[in-house]
Amino acid sequence: MDLEFEPGKNIAMKIPAHEYENTVRFYREVLRFKEITGNGAGDTPRFEFGDKVLWLDCMPGLSQSEIWLEVVASDIGKASEYLKEQGCHRRDEIEPLPNGFKAFWISSPSNIIHLVSSSDDT
Template sequence: MKPVFQPGRNIAMKVPAHEYERTLAFYRETLALKDLTPVDAEGAQTPRFDFGGKVLWLDRVPGISQAELWLEVVTDDLEHAADFLQNHDCVRRNEIEPLPDGFRAFWISSPTNIIHLVSESCTESPPVQ
């Protein structure tokens, strides 16, 4: 039986450092999207915005030359999903970014190299950084 996959709630935009401030101003000021960044949290926070019921995270990434979009997919059975995706030649990319200890998820890339976080539907998503 095929595992169930659904879109997750998170979209991460990985932005080159040299374009970051202009990109942040575009979403914050030009489009004036609702800012979801916690105001009371200590330390640096990744800016995030309401994007039609999804959460758009803007991550500054030194050393990249162009922006990337990373998407979240949730599933009802993580182990079955991992086997299914492997059998369909999906490339695991767990080296791409560490996940928090105990967070049940893994990274894959699509045939066009779009990164996807595959997580359990009952699990709260971590900040994608």
């Protein structure tokens, strides 16, 4: 099989609104992680996290924080079929992706969300 998976560069922390400002302050001021500047005032804060990018997303209505991971597939079509055959559940309803972005959402057996993206888009 010529399908390969590798870790992506992005980690998303989904944070309840009531904990969001303190969490951003923790990474920005307490740990003093290097912040990656965005394009505008309302952009999601992002920080260097080793060779990864840590995104801090405010999620109103969420009761506790979640970690979402990115996995890069060498062939997104084959990945979709393979993961389905392996009993992985697609979770495309959880967050819309930009039009034309070759990716989809799945859940691990322990309910960790993974963005499966195409190596063509990295």
